[in-house]
Amino acid sequence: MxxxxxxxxxxxxxxxxxxxxxxxxxxxxxxxxxxxxxxxxxxxxxxxxxxxxxxxxxxxxxxxxxxxxxxxxxxxxxxxxxxxxxxxxxxxxxxxxxxxxxxxxxxxxxLGMSSYHLGKPERGFSFSFNAPLDMRMDRRQEKTAYDIINNSSCRQMEDILWKYGEERWTKRIARAITTKRQHGHISTTQELSDIVSAAIPKKFHPKDIHPATRTFQAIRIAVNDxxxxxxxxxxxxxxxxxxxxxxxxxxxxxxxxxxxxxxxxxxxxxxxxxxxxxxxxxxxxxxxxxxxxxxxxxxxxxxxxxxxxxxxxxxxxxxx
Ligand SMILES: C[S@@+](CC[C@H](N)C(=O)[O-])C[C@H]1O[C@@H](n2cnc3c(N)ncnc32)[C@H](O)[C@@H]1O
Structure with a gap:
């Protein structure tokens, strides 16, 4: 690095x-x-x-x-x-x-991440910076956010979003991700953040947090077990x-x-x-x-x- x-x-x-x-x-x-x-x-x-x-x-x-x-x-x-x-x-x-x-x-x-992790765009933890979908805290590990986003079935994605993000729009988000994948891999935090924001109806976007907050939390928890x-x-x-x-x-x-x-x-x-x-x-x-x-x-x-x-x-x- x-x-x-x-x-x-x-x-x-x-x-x-x-x-x-x-x-x-x-x-x-x-x-x-x-x-x-x-x-x-x-x-x-x-x-x-x-x-x-x-x-x-x-x-x-x-x-x-x-x-x-x-x-x-x-x-x-x-x-x-x-x-x-x-x-x-x-x-x-x-x-x-x-x-x-x-x-x-x-x-x-x-627990959780340090301010350092959040401030390092290349680690892929934040929807505020465009970066490769990584999110590994231990970079010796193989599994990344990219693998989860691109290889999980729609059902597995729903489970992850529900269990680790307590996201109420799981079905719509999981479907939007798997549909987008038909046109090529999803590689960046920006792509993921855009897909999630578009999947949740605008009038239900949370007022206090970014619409992709729960999805990013869920994927990060899954990547790092x-x-x-x-x-x-x-x-x-x-x-x-x-x-x-x-x-x-x-x-x-x-x-x-x-x-x-x-x-x-x-x-x-x-x-x-x-x-x-x-x-x-x-x-x-x-x-x-x-x-x-x-x-x-x-x-x-x-x-x-x-x-x-x-x-x-x-x-x-x-x-x-
Ligand atoms: C919130 S920060 C800790 C900050 C620290 N208490 C301080 O005062 O500077 C969390 C740290 O724990 C590490 N961490 C999280 N999960 C871990 C795990 N399962 N095993 C080892 N380290 C972990 C992260 O890499 C990160 O550096």
Whole structure:
């Protein structure tokens, strides 16, 4: 991509969301070991390293190579206490096995894209810039938005738009995409955005968002398997937490928040045997205590300084 090293660091600017709350809910302490599963620009990692000084350790994971190289440079002064792993956080167990880390005191996931991703037209995440249909966060992966848009059946497309975008015009959009494909491949964000805008009747165009917003969200989630990765990382991450260790997740839309809420609830529950069983046969024990009964949201002041924070919801739970 030809970005010089200094450009990388400068470009990867991302203001961390609810930094004080993250440190508070993780209960950072000097001898703690923490996993930041979404290293990104390193904002939260820096906060955790400061709050756990002088000996606290952070394992920062990110599957985006540009995030990894920018964070390596930006957080160089912490290199004694920071280990960076360029991996999908769904592989959290394997990553810790490789580092021979058996238990940690806290795990943070700050989901979604960084401001960096949105500001890079060539990554194809945004309908505001014309670019190839890519949307991969991990560019080692083969599947791109182009593959999904050009190879899915009409039915599969409807499913993706409904499940991952909660789009009400799924049938019309899926039909418009498959019809357009009869005349050649759909290759760019502009083409996709135009097809979606034309498929939704003008009088039903949403007032507050671009008509293609939900479609782009849905395709991005499908390309990156975002919801499956989230679920797996919560389930596996909890097993890595030491007793009293905390898991903190910041989500940015209702599909993510639902998974966090349901996963925490499920891990809080013990026996799931039917009521008429004389004794427990499932052996399931509660693993988590939920700390945030309701999600924590950023203050008005934070949102006015950092509009990306406006839809953020933070949930925290503690390992029993
Ligand atoms: C919102 S940003 C995190 C920003 C970071 N907390 C900060 O303060 O700078 C999300 C980051 O998580 C990464 N990411 C998203 N899903 C991931 C996954 N499944 N595995 C690893 N990294 C992921 C993205 O590449 C992105 O860099």
């Amino acid at each position: 030809g970005f010089g090293p200094d450009r990388d660091v400068q470009d990867f600017t991302h203001t961390p969301v609810m930094p004080e709350e993250v440190v508070k809910f993780l209960e950072c302490k000097p001898d703690g070991i923490y996993i930041d599963g979404t290293l990104g620009g390193g904002g939260h990692t820096g906060e955790i390293l400061n709050a756990s000084a002088p000996t606290g350790r952070v394992i920062g994971m990110d599957w985006d190579e540009e995030a990894v190289s920018a964070a390596q440079k930006r957080l160089e002064r912490y290199s004694q206490r920071l280990t960076i792993v360029g991996e999908n956080f769904a592989h959290i167990k394997k990553a810790m096995e490789d580092l021979e880390i058996k238990g940690v005191d806290g795990i943070l996931l700050d 975002e919801l499956d990765n989230l679920k797996k990382s919560i389930d596996d991450g909890v097993d890595l937490l030491a007793r009293g260790g905390r898991m903190v997740v910041i989500s940015f839309h209702s599909l993510e928040d639902r998974i966090v809420k349901e996963s925490f609830r499920n891990l809080m529950r013990g026996c799931v045997c039917p009521d008429d069983f004389p004794q427990c046969a499932c052996g399931k024990k509660p693993k988590l205590k939920i700390i945030t009964k309701k999600p924590i949201v950023p203050s008005q002041e934070e949102v006015s300084k950092n509009p990306r924070a406006r839809s953020a919801k933070l949930r925290a739970a503690e390992r029993l």
